[in-house]
Amino acid sequence: xxxxxxxxxxxxLGSFVNARVLRDHARREAFAAAELTRQAxxxxxxxxxxxxxxxxxxxxxxxxxxSNTRRMKIKNRCIVSGRGRGIxxxxxxxxxxxxxxxxxGDLPGVKKANW
Amino acid sequence: xxxxxxxxxxxxxxxxxxxxxxxxxxxxxxxRIFSTTYNPHNLRTGNRVLRERLKGxxxxxxxxxxxxxxxxxxxxxxxxxxxxxEDERQRLLDVQSKKLRGKxxxxxxxxANKKKAKIVRGSVEEYVLARL
Numbered sequence: 001x002x003x004x005x006x007x008x009x010x011x012x013l014g015s016f017v018n019a020r021v022l023r024d025h026a027r028r029e030a031f032a033a034a035e036l037t038r039q040a041x042x043x044x045x046x047x048x049x050x051x052x053x054x055x056x057x058x059x060x061x062x063x064x065x066x067s068n069t070r071r072m073k074i075k076n077r078c079i080v081s082g083r084g085r086g087i088x089x090x091x092x093x094x095x096x097x098x099x100x101x102x103x104x105g106d107l108p109g110v111k112k113a114n115w
Numbered sequence: 116x117x118x119x120x121x122x123x124x125x126x127x128x129x130x131x132x133x134x135x136x137x138x139x140x141x142x143x144x145x146x147r148i149f150s151t152t153y154n155p156h157n158l159r160t161g162n163r164v165l166r167e168r169l170k171g172x173x174x175x176x177x178x179x180x181x182x183x184x185x186x187x188x189x190x191x192x193x194x195x196x197x198x199x200x201e202d203e204r205q206r207l208l209d210v211q212s213k214k215l216r217g218k219x220x221x222x223x224x225x226x227a228n229k230k231k232a233k234i235v236r237g238s239v240e241e242y243v244l245a246r247l
Contacts, residue, residue: 015178032171047161079178
Protein backbone atom coordinates (compact mmCIF):
# COMPACT_ATOMS: atom_id res chain seq x y z
CA UNK A 1 0.00 0.00 0.00
CA UNK A 2 2.39 2.67 1.25
CA UNK A 3 5.85 1.16 1.12
CA UNK A 4 7.56 4.53 1.19
CA UNK A 5 5.76 5.80 4.25
CA UNK A 6 7.40 5.16 7.57
CA UNK A 7 5.91 6.28 10.83
CA UNK A 8 7.98 7.52 13.71
CA UNK A 9 8.51 4.76 16.24
CA UNK A 10 7.86 7.14 19.11
CA UNK A 11 4.50 7.97 17.58
CA UNK A 12 1.92 8.73 20.18
CA LEU A 13 -1.01 10.46 18.59
CA GLY A 14 -3.21 11.70 21.36
CA SER A 15 -6.25 11.68 19.19
CA PHE A 16 -8.57 9.03 17.80
CA VAL A 17 -6.55 6.65 15.64
CA ASN A 18 -7.62 4.47 12.77
CA ALA A 19 -5.87 3.38 9.59
CA ARG A 20 -6.88 6.51 7.72
CA VAL A 21 -5.70 8.84 10.44
CA LEU A 22 -2.40 6.96 10.59
CA ARG A 23 -2.07 7.13 6.82
CA ASP A 24 -2.72 10.85 6.85
CA HIS A 25 -0.22 11.37 9.64
CA ALA A 26 2.37 9.35 7.71
CA ARG A 27 1.78 11.60 4.75
CA ARG A 28 2.32 14.62 6.98
CA GLU A 29 5.63 13.17 8.14
CA ALA A 30 6.65 12.42 4.56
CA PHE A 31 5.77 15.94 3.51
CA ALA A 32 7.68 17.53 6.37
CA ALA A 33 10.74 15.39 5.65
CA ALA A 34 10.79 16.22 1.93
CA GLU A 35 9.68 19.82 2.11
CA LEU A 36 13.13 21.37 1.93
CA THR A 37 14.13 19.33 -1.14
CA ARG A 38 10.86 20.17 -2.76
CA GLN A 39 11.25 23.90 -2.22
CA ALA A 40 14.82 23.85 -3.51
CA UNK A 41 13.71 22.08 -6.67
CA UNK A 42 10.83 24.52 -7.06
CA UNK A 43 13.25 27.42 -6.75
CA UNK A 44 15.47 26.00 -9.48
CA UNK A 45 12.52 25.24 -11.71
CA UNK A 46 10.98 28.69 -11.36
CA UNK A 47 14.18 30.72 -11.69
CA UNK A 48 14.28 31.98 -15.26
CA UNK A 49 17.89 33.09 -14.81
CA UNK A 50 19.13 29.51 -14.69
CA UNK A 51 19.89 27.42 -17.80
CA UNK A 52 16.93 25.68 -19.34
CA UNK A 53 18.41 22.21 -18.98
CA UNK A 54 18.88 22.62 -15.24
CA UNK A 55 15.35 23.94 -14.80
CA UNK A 56 13.87 21.09 -16.79
CA UNK A 57 15.86 18.60 -14.76
CA UNK A 58 14.50 20.13 -11.57
CA UNK A 59 10.98 19.88 -12.94
CA UNK A 60 11.48 16.22 -13.76
CA UNK A 61 12.93 15.57 -10.32
CA UNK A 62 9.91 17.23 -8.74
CA UNK A 63 7.55 15.13 -10.79
CA UNK A 64 9.43 11.97 -9.89
CA UNK A 65 9.32 12.60 -6.15
CA UNK A 66 7.10 10.31 -4.14
CA SER A 67 3.54 11.45 -4.48
CA ASN A 68 3.01 11.12 -0.74
CA THR A 69 5.37 14.04 -0.20
CA ARG A 70 2.92 16.38 -1.87
CA ARG A 71 1.12 18.96 0.19
CA MET A 72 -2.21 18.26 -1.48
CA LYS A 73 -2.19 14.62 -0.36
CA ILE A 74 -2.65 15.77 3.23
CA LYS A 75 -6.21 15.92 4.40
CA ASN A 76 -7.47 17.32 7.65
CA ARG A 77 -9.38 14.65 9.53
CA CYS A 78 -11.52 14.78 12.64
CA ILE A 79 -9.32 14.29 15.71
CA VAL A 80 -12.22 12.83 17.71
CA SER A 81 -13.76 10.43 15.22
CA GLY A 82 -11.34 10.29 12.29
CA ARG A 83 -13.99 11.42 9.85
CA GLY A 84 -12.65 12.94 6.64
CA ARG A 85 -15.50 15.18 5.62
CA GLY A 86 -17.28 18.09 7.19
CA ILE A 87 -14.37 19.20 9.34
CA UNK A 88 -14.49 22.57 11.08
CA UNK A 89 -10.94 23.68 10.63
CA UNK A 90 -10.78 25.89 13.72
CA UNK A 91 -11.82 23.04 16.00
CA UNK A 92 -10.29 20.19 13.97
CA UNK A 93 -13.42 18.09 14.52
CA UNK A 94 -16.25 17.07 12.25
CA UNK A 95 -19.66 18.67 12.28
CA UNK A 96 -21.36 15.93 14.26
CA UNK A 97 -18.70 15.84 16.98
CA UNK A 98 -18.86 19.62 17.01
CA UNK A 99 -22.57 19.40 17.74
CA UNK A 100 -22.13 16.81 20.47
CA UNK A 101 -19.20 18.49 22.16
CA UNK A 102 -20.68 21.94 21.76
CA UNK A 103 -23.88 20.81 23.41
CA UNK A 104 -21.94 19.15 26.21
CA GLY A 105 -20.06 22.39 26.78
CA ASP A 106 -16.66 20.91 25.94
CA LEU A 107 -15.84 23.66 23.45
CA PRO A 108 -15.10 26.97 25.14
CA GLY A 109 -17.16 29.81 23.76
CA VAL A 110 -19.46 27.58 21.73
CA LYS A 111 -23.12 27.90 22.50
CA LYS A 112 -26.28 26.74 20.80
CA ALA A 113 -28.03 29.59 19.10
CA ASN A 114 -31.49 30.34 20.44
CA TRP A 115 -33.75 33.17 19.44
CA UNK B 116 10.79 46.43 -1.50
CA UNK B 117 12.56 47.27 -4.70
CA UNK B 118 12.53 50.94 -5.60
CA UNK B 119 10.96 51.20 -9.00
CA UNK B 120 11.13 54.11 -11.39
CA UNK B 121 7.47 55.17 -10.92
CA UNK B 122 7.95 55.56 -7.18
CA UNK B 123 11.01 57.71 -7.75
CA UNK B 124 9.09 59.78 -10.28
CA UNK B 125 6.34 60.37 -7.72
CA UNK B 126 8.88 61.68 -5.27
CA UNK B 127 10.29 64.20 -7.74
CA UNK B 128 9.27 67.83 -7.17
CA UNK B 129 8.74 68.82 -10.81
CA UNK B 130 7.22 67.11 -13.80
CA UNK B 131 10.29 67.62 -15.94
CA UNK B 132 11.84 64.15 -15.85
CA UNK B 133 15.51 63.33 -15.99
CA UNK B 134 16.48 60.86 -18.75
CA UNK B 135 15.47 57.21 -18.29
CA UNK B 136 19.03 55.99 -17.85
CA UNK B 137 19.60 58.39 -14.98
CA UNK B 138 16.47 57.19 -13.25
CA UNK B 139 17.49 53.57 -13.65
CA UNK B 140 20.89 54.36 -12.29
CA UNK B 141 19.25 56.01 -9.31
CA UNK B 142 17.05 52.94 -8.72
CA UNK B 143 20.11 50.73 -8.94
CA UNK B 144 22.08 52.82 -6.46
CA UNK B 145 19.21 52.97 -4.04
CA UNK B 146 18.82 49.18 -4.30
CA ARG B 147 22.53 48.78 -3.57
CA ILE B 148 22.46 51.11 -0.58
CA PHE B 149 19.35 49.65 1.05
CA SER B 150 20.22 46.12 -0.10
CA THR B 151 16.95 45.58 -1.92
CA THR B 152 16.45 43.72 -5.18
CA TYR B 153 17.12 45.51 -8.42
CA ASN B 154 15.04 43.76 -11.04
CA PRO B 155 14.04 46.35 -13.67
CA HIS B 156 12.53 43.86 -16.12
CA ASN B 157 10.57 41.98 -13.44
CA LEU B 158 12.24 38.70 -14.27
CA ARG B 159 11.10 35.59 -12.42
CA THR B 160 13.96 34.72 -10.14
CA GLY B 161 12.16 32.21 -7.98
CA ASN B 162 12.64 34.31 -4.87
CA ARG B 163 8.97 33.88 -4.14
CA VAL B 164 9.67 30.24 -3.32
CA LEU B 165 12.51 31.15 -0.99
CA ARG B 166 10.33 33.63 0.84
CA GLU B 167 7.67 31.02 1.63
CA ARG B 168 7.70 29.71 5.15
CA LEU B 169 8.00 25.96 5.73
CA LYS B 170 4.64 24.40 6.43
CA GLY B 171 5.81 20.97 7.58
CA UNK B 172 6.02 21.63 11.34
CA UNK B 173 2.55 23.17 11.44
CA UNK B 174 1.03 20.34 9.46
CA UNK B 175 2.72 17.76 11.68
CA UNK B 176 1.12 19.34 14.73
CA UNK B 177 -2.40 18.58 13.57
CA UNK B 178 -3.38 15.44 15.46
CA UNK B 179 -1.52 16.05 18.69
CA UNK B 180 0.01 19.50 18.97
CA UNK B 181 3.23 19.92 20.86
CA UNK B 182 4.17 16.27 21.35
CA UNK B 183 6.39 15.58 18.41
CA UNK B 184 9.76 14.64 19.85
CA UNK B 185 10.31 11.42 21.74
CA UNK B 186 13.34 9.56 23.04
CA UNK B 187 13.52 7.52 19.85
CA UNK B 188 13.71 10.71 17.79
CA UNK B 189 16.44 12.11 20.03
CA UNK B 190 18.44 8.91 19.66
CA UNK B 191 18.01 8.98 15.92
CA UNK B 192 19.15 12.57 15.51
CA UNK B 193 21.91 12.52 18.14
CA UNK B 194 23.44 9.04 17.89
CA UNK B 195 26.58 10.15 19.75
CA UNK B 196 24.65 10.87 22.93
CA UNK B 197 22.75 8.56 25.27
CA UNK B 198 19.21 9.19 26.42
CA UNK B 199 17.31 7.42 29.17
CA UNK B 200 13.88 6.15 28.19
CA GLU B 201 11.98 6.22 31.49
CA ASP B 202 8.84 4.53 30.12
CA GLU B 203 10.80 1.65 28.59
CA ARG B 204 12.83 1.15 31.79
CA GLN B 205 9.62 1.02 33.84
CA ARG B 206 8.10 -1.51 31.42
CA LEU B 207 11.13 -3.80 31.68
CA LEU B 208 11.02 -3.54 35.48
CA ASP B 209 7.34 -4.47 35.47
CA VAL B 210 7.98 -7.48 33.23
CA GLN B 211 10.77 -8.64 35.54
CA SER B 212 8.67 -8.32 38.67
CA LYS B 213 5.81 -10.20 36.99
CA LYS B 214 8.19 -13.02 36.07
CA LEU B 215 9.40 -13.23 39.66
CA ARG B 216 5.81 -13.57 40.85
CA GLY B 217 5.22 -16.32 38.29
CA LYS B 218 2.87 -14.18 36.23
CA UNK B 219 5.03 -13.78 33.15
CA UNK B 220 4.22 -14.70 29.59
CA UNK B 221 3.77 -18.46 28.99
CA UNK B 222 6.58 -20.45 27.40
CA UNK B 223 6.45 -21.07 23.68
CA UNK B 224 5.09 -24.40 22.49
CA UNK B 225 7.89 -26.52 21.06
CA UNK B 226 5.92 -29.36 19.38
CA ALA B 227 2.56 -29.36 17.69
CA ASN B 228 -0.24 -31.07 19.60
CA LYS B 229 0.03 -34.81 18.81
CA LYS B 230 -3.49 -35.70 19.86
CA LYS B 231 -5.07 -33.31 17.42
CA ALA B 232 -3.02 -34.67 14.53
CA LYS B 233 -4.23 -38.20 15.32
CA ILE B 234 -7.83 -37.11 15.43
CA VAL B 235 -7.66 -35.54 12.04
CA ARG B 236 -6.12 -38.60 10.36
CA GLY B 237 -7.88 -41.31 12.33
CA SER B 238 -11.18 -43.07 11.71
CA VAL B 239 -14.44 -42.35 13.49
CA GLU B 240 -13.80 -45.01 16.17
CA GLU B 241 -10.42 -43.60 17.01
CA TYR B 242 -11.94 -40.17 17.19
CA VAL B 243 -14.59 -41.37 19.64
CA LEU B 244 -11.91 -43.15 21.72
CA ALA B 245 -9.82 -40.08 21.80
CA ARG B 246 -12.79 -38.03 22.90
CA LEU B 247 -13.58 -40.54 25.69
